[in-house]
Amino acid sequence: MxxxxxxxxxxxxxxxxxxxxxxxxxxxxxxxxxxxxxxxxxxxxxxxxxxxxxxxxxxxxxxxxxxxxxxxxxxxxxxxxxxxxxxxxxxxxxxxxxxxxxxxxxxxxxxxxxxxxxxxxENLKMKEEETSAFNEARIVEKVIATLPERYEAKISSLEDSRDLSIIFLTELINALYAQEQRRASRLEEHQEGALQARTNTAYKGKKAWRDKPKNDAARREGQTCKHCRRVGHPEEKCWFNPEAVCQYCKKKGHVERVCKSKTKSR
Incomplete structure (x- = not known):
């Protein structure tokens, strides 16, 4: 109430x-x-x-x-x-x-x-006696009003250095085009730098793998055995190692596989 x-x-x-x-x-x-x-x-x-x-x-x-x-x-x-x-x-x-x-x-x-x-x-049409002439300043104003946000810094710079009411449209377009060129160039340099960094990282990883030291067994396989003068096996496993003990005749200097006593017994 x-x-x-x-x-x-x-x-x-x-x-x-x-x-x-x-x-x-x-x-x-x-x-x-x-x-x-x-x-x-x-x-x-x-x-x-x-x-x-x-x-x-x-x-x-x-x-x-x-x-x-x-x-x-x-x-x-x-x-x-x-x-x-x-x-x-x-x-x-x-x-x-x-x-x-x-x-x-x-x-x-x-x-x-x-x-x-x-x-x-929708049916509005320009009559024959009407004109659509716009001065340069009005066109520049319209162009600036429709620019996206990324051009604000450039427009602010132009306002500080030039009187936008008397600037020509071609001059405005050239200034904006120059900014786009610089922006595209910086973007391209950034992409190239990122690609180069990835390439260097991949190359370093490959080189590190290639230069990785071989283990002892791999190094020995490429060396000549001092007992038999052959390659492809380590010295401690050589059949003719003087320190080897034959399991058949119990003598040193050879292994069972090449034991002559075992061959004669057959």
């Missing part, structure tokens, strides 16, 4: 002009007195049930009175000329909708107006 100590000033009387302003002020005014729901919904209060209390009777009467209060607010907020257009309305919602339809139009009429405006815009 609205506070009894708050009395907002009524909206200016609507005389047919500035409806979009009047309707906002009028809606706020009705909300301040808890009357907007009556205008917006237009719902009749439910009838009293049997044996109502005094409080229920009083509340029901207040709800019915709200319709008359809202109607009075609307009627007193319009001029006599506008009042004649809602004089036949029986509820505040009917009066509100009547004013909205006449001065703002229904949703259907607004859509139709929008379509008409769009059609008129």
């Amino acid at each position: 609205a506070s009894s100590s708050f009395s907002p000033a009524g909206p200016q009387v609507f005389n047919g002009e500035g409806y979009h302003i009047w309707v906002v002020k009028m809606k706020t005014y009705l909300q301040a007195y808890d009357l907007w729901e009556v205008v917006n919904s237009d719902v009749e209060p439910e009838p009293l049930r049997g044996n109502p209390t005094v409080a229920q009777i009083r509340q029901h009467a207040d709800e019915r009175t709200k319709r008359h209060k809202a109607m009075s607010c609307i009627q007193n907020s319009v001029s006599d000329v506008i009042f004649t257009r809602i004089i036949a309305c029986e509820s505040p919602k009917q009066a509100w909708d009547k004013l909205q339809e006449e001065f703002q139009g229904t949703e259907r009429t607004r859509q139709q107006q929008l379509l008409n405006l769009r059609r008129d815009f």
Whole structure:
């Protein structure tokens, strides 16, 4: 419920002009007195049930009175000329909708107006006597306004060194093109540097693998055995190693596989 100590000033009387302003002020005014729901919904209060209390009777009467209060607010907020257009309305919602339809139009009429405006815009054509001449400064201004964010530094630099109101379009384009060339060059150098770094890393890894020292067994396999003067086996496994002990004859200087005693016994 609205506070009894708050009395907002009524909206200016609507005389047919500035409806979009009047309707906002009028809606706020009705909300301040808890009357907007009556205008917006237009719902009749439910009838009293049997044996109502005094409080229920009083509340029901207040709800019915709200319709008359809202109607009075609307009627007193319009001029006599506008009042004649809602004089036949029986509820505040009917009066509100009547004013909205006449001065703002229904949703259907607004859509139709929008379509008409769009059609008129699309059919716009330059007449023979019209010209489309633009001065150099206007063209430069338009170009600068459409540039992406990465050109802000260059534009700021130009503003510090030149008067953009007298700069030629070709000069602006050349300055922007030079910046793009430098940017592309830096990007290419960066890519080449990254590629070279990857190549060097791969080469170092390959060289390190190639130069990795061989283990002892691999080195010995490439050496000449001092016992038999042959290659391909380590000296300690040579058949003719003088320190080797034959498992057949139990003598030193050879292994069982080349033992002569074993060959004779066969």
